[in-house]
Amino acid sequence: MKDTITKESLKPSTERSNRSGRTTSGTEPTTSAGTATETGATQTRATQTRTTSQSRTTATDDPSEIPSASLLSRADEVLLPVYARPDVLFVWGQGSTLTSADGAEYLDFTSGIAVNAFGHGSGIVERAVASVSGLIHVSNLYHTAPAIELADELVSRSFADKVFFANSGAEAVEAAIKLARLHAGNKERREILSFEGAFHGRTFGALAATDKEQIKAPFRPLPEAFRRLPMGSIEALEEIGPRTAGVLVEPIQGESGIRVAPAEWLQALRKRCTETGALLIFDEIQCGLGRTGTLWAHEASGVEPDLMTLAKPLAAGLPIGAVLATDRASKHVTPGCHGSTFGGGPVVCRAGVEVVRRASSPELLAEVRRKGMVLRDALRGTPGVTEVRGRGLMVGARCSVPAAAVVRAAFDQNFLLVPAGDDVVRFLPPLVVTDGEIEEAVRRFRNAIERAEQGAEQ
Ligand SMILES: Cc1ncc(COP(=O)(O)O)c(C=O)c1O
Numbered sequence: 001m002k003d004t005i006t007k008e009s010l011k012p013s014t015e016r017s018n019r020s021g022r023t024t025s026g027t028e029p030t031t032s033a034g035t036a037t038e039t040g041a042t043q044t045r046a047t048q049t050r051t052t053s054q055s056r057t058t059a060t061d062d063p064s065e066i067p068s069a070s071l072l073s074r075a076d077e078v079l080l081p082v083y084a085r086p087d088v089l090f091v092w093g094q095g096s097t098l099t100s101a102d103g104a105e106y107l108d109f110t111s112g113i114a115v116n117a118f119g120h121g122s123g124i125v126e127r128a129v130a131s132v133s134g135l136i137h138v139s140n141l142y143h144t145a146p147a148i149e150l151a152d153e154l155v156s157r158s159f160a161d162k163v164f165f166a167n168s169g170a171e172a173v174e175a176a177i178k179l180a181r182l183h184a185g186n187k188e189r190r191e192i193l194s195f196e197g198a199f200h201g202r203t204f205g206a207l208a209a210t211d212k213e214q215i216k217a218p219f220r221p222l223p224e225a226f227r228r229l230p231m232g233s234i235e236a237l238e239e240i241g242p243r244t245a246g247v248l249v250e251p252i253q254g255e256s257g258i259r260v261a262p263a264e265w266l267q268a269l270r271k272r273c274t275e276t277g278a279l280l281i282f283d284e285i286q287c288g289l290g291r292t293g294t295l296w297a298h299e300a301s302g303v304e305p306d307l308m309t310l311a312k313p314l315a316a317g318l319p320i321g322a323v324l325a326t327d328r329a330s331k332h333v334t335p336g337c338h339g340s341t342f343g344g345g346p347v348v349c350r351a352g353v354e355v356v357r358r359a360s361s362p363e364l365l366a367e368v369r370r371k372g373m374v375l376r377d378a379l380r381g382t383p384g385v386t387e388v389r390g391r392g393l394m395v396g397a398r399c400s401v402p403a404a405a406v407v408r409a410a411f412d413q414n415f416l417l418v419p420a421g422d423d424v425v426r427f428l429p430p431l432v433v434t435d436g437e438i439e440e441a442v443r444r445f446r447n448a449i450e451r452a453e454q455g456a457e458q
Helices: 004-010 045-055 068-078 124-131 145-156 169-184 204-209 213-219 235-239 263-276 297-301 346-359 362-380 403-412 435-457
Strands: 090-094 097-100 105-108 162-166 191-195 226-229 244-249 279-283 307-310 321-325 385-391 394-399 424-427
Touching: 105 435, 124 346, 145 162, 145 321, 145 346, 162 169, 169 191, 169 204, 169 244, 169 279, 169 307, 169 321, 191 204, 204 213, 204 226, 226 235, 235 263, 244 263, 263 279, 263 297, 346 362, 362 385, 362 394, 362 435, 394 435, 403 424, 403 435
Parallel strands: 191 226, 191 244, 244 279, 279 307
Antiparallel strands: 090 097, 097 105, 162 321, 307 321, 385 394, 394 424
């Protein structure tokens, strides 16, 4: 079984071993918009390398000295094959551009699946490390300033009164499920409801709430008392009742195809949860923190949850998860009922403070809305696109050919995208993406979809 899916399904039509120059179409791998830095200036590859070399501590950190071919051949021997990855080794990133060991530049519209909101090389992590360098870890036995500061930022900018820090999205979801059960108190009220198309993570509780049979089947039996309802159906909300501890929902579903939950349905959901005493939990792990053009995706509906999970962009690429809770939803929490060794550490929280402040900027959010419109309008006019969905810079293009084929063809154009379901391609550029990069992305996407269509006809 070893490595067959990985190599064959993702191998691009061009020769992967020499990607230093051009793609088959003759497209220059460098983004035509240049490599935008945060200040809007452009950097050449040479200056980028020089800049990193200055901060590197060992000679082997220099991209030109990384033995990429031998490392890639070793990858399949030493890494569990849970991901199907192409044979490329990324060594450097700046803004919306990733550079591979052989010097090819890729326009990155995945942002590490909605993690790198401020682009590669934003400096946020470096500043965080520098600011707490004498205090990397002290455990949750004691207080440190960054965790309190980050919780304060989150609380003062949201519906919430309290925050718990974890290390990933799935862990944040687990904590939210536990909080809902703790709030319910009574063993009869233990059901967690989620919705068709939901993705909440891969740990056992989060997986039980996820609606993707393919990733659940090998691990059954999963925790019981999890059930899914159709998303968008007002009648189905009648299923929420005295046995329901919590209702978990993504205001915009990411993995299953950028499906926006209608505002009136979210309002009805809020009402039903309040009537029945179930906690409403918004999973904003992918759609939160400015991605949709408002700080929180749920703002567009006017509805506030009792609990909310965050993760991906919150610490600019460092692992973090968070659950935000109202006082009412967390009233039964006592010392020892939940915890985490690494959660809320000084470095990640200091990075989080800068992310939350920057993601809250009205200017940035207005730009996310504007650029999202530019991207969606351009995609709407693209042959082979049957529907464009999403809000802000969380965009899905439904295609007439399988999404995986389009993503592979885009990769051949040095353009990184990620599928969301069978026929939707997801666009998650950094929130600081430039107009030039959007234009270039649409150009490469058009080529990719055309090639995927040609491939499907053959
Ligand atoms: C909406 C949503 N919830 C939860 C998760 C799980 O997060 P993690 O992969 O950090 O565990 C994801 C990850 O893609 C997600 O998109």
